[in-house]
Amino acid sequence: MISTFLSNFFSIFVEILYLAILARVILSWIPVGSNKVLNSILRVVYAITEPILIPIKKVLPRTGMFDFSPMVALVLLIILQNIVKRIF
Numbered sequence: 001m002i003s004t005f006l007s008n009f010f011s012i013f014v015e016i017l018y019l020a021i022l023a024r025v026i027l028s029w030i031p032v033g034s035n036k037v038l039n040s041i042l043r044v045v046y047a048i049t050e051p052i053l054i055p056i057k058k059v060l061p062r063t064g065m066f067d068f069s070p071m072v073a074l075v076l077l078i079i080l081q082n083i084v085k086r087i088f
Helices: 002-029 036-059 069-087
Strands: none
Touching: 002 036, 002 069, 036 069
């Protein structure tokens, strides 16, 4: 019972992080300007994703204008989710 709850909780948590990282990537392509709604959404998305992406950015080598940390984070989240599914 508790293992099912933990598995479901972790799965939902990973899905939220996954969607937040994808939203961050998509929002990085959109010029926000002075749009208050987009600015507030962007702040929330950054608050959710920064704790995950900063350590990855520190480890990855600089690649000019491309930031591969979201892609690495998504792959790590998928791997972690598969590991947790096997455990529970």
